Amino acid sequence: MKVTFDTNILVSAFEFPNGRAALVLLNIRSERDLMFISHPIIKELLRVLADKFGRTEVELEAVRAFIQQFGHLVAPTENLHVLADEPDNRVLECAVTANADVIVTGDRQMLALGSFRNIRIATLAEYLEDVDNLFISR
Numbered sequence: 001m002k003v004t005f006d007t008n009i010l011v012s013a014f015e016f017p018n019g020r021a022a023l024v025l026l027n028i029r030s031e032r033d034l035m036f037i038s039h040p041i042i043k044e045l046l047r048v049l050a051d052k053f054g055r056t057e058v059e060l061e062a063v064r065a066f067i068q069q070f071g072h073l074v075a076p077t078e079n080l081h082v083l084a085d086e087p088d089n090r091v092l093e094c095a096v097t098a099n100a101d102v103i104v105t106g107d108r109q110m111l112a113l114g115s116f117r118n119i120r121i122a123t124l125a126e127y128l129e130d131v132d133n134l135f136i137s138r
Contacts, residue, residue, distance in 0.1 A: 001033045001130075004095035006105035007044045007087060009124055014045075014063055015053050021124055024104070028070045036098035037071040040090040074098045082116070083109050095119050102127060 005013075005024060012021035028035045042064070049055040049063065076093035083089055088110050095103045095116070102120045104127040105111060113121050122130070 001102060002036060002098055002100045003028075003033045003127070004036050004041075004091060004098060004100045004103050004119075006091050006103065006107055006110065007041060007048060008106045009104050010041075010045050011048050011053075012106075012124075014049060020128065023128055024124075025066070035071045036074055036094060036100055037067060038074050038076055038090065038094040038097070040087070041094055042067060044087050044090070072098065082113075085109065092116055102130075 003024075009021055009024060012019060013023075013025050016022060024033075024035075027033045046060050046063065050060060055063075074094055074097040076090075076097040078093055078096060080089045080092050080096070082092055085107070088105075088107055091103060091105070091110070094100075096119070100119050102122050103110065103116070104122055104124055106124060110121055111123065115121055
């Protein structure tokens with residue numbers, strides 16, 4: 001499945017390695033899903049980890065290394081202004097460019113869309129349930 005993760009999901013995944021969000025990193029590492037990401041999402045992720053969680057440059061480099069190894073970098077060409085929070089628009093742009101199957105987010109405004117240009121917008125719980133169901137059916 002082609003997935004774009006909202007920054008809040010990635011922050012939780014990297015910041016809380018024993019939490020449910022960290023399971024997305026395992027899915028990406030094991031190539032059960034393909035993570036699509038853009039430079040604006042990476043920049044926001046690293047900024048939040050540094051500013052709000054005090055991550056060191058060494059720790060940020062480890063995050064960058066993971067993204068470089070397992071992420072599929074896209075360069076959106078369309079500027080969207082669908083949601084009030086501009087970083088959320090960057091997530092939509094990334095997903096559209098990647099032709100993603102799903103956007104995973106905890107953002108209420110984004111979730112209220114339900115889908116965007118035939119890309120499903122799901123909570124972390126919904127995504128993890130989908131992944132578990134796909135894995136069991138294989």
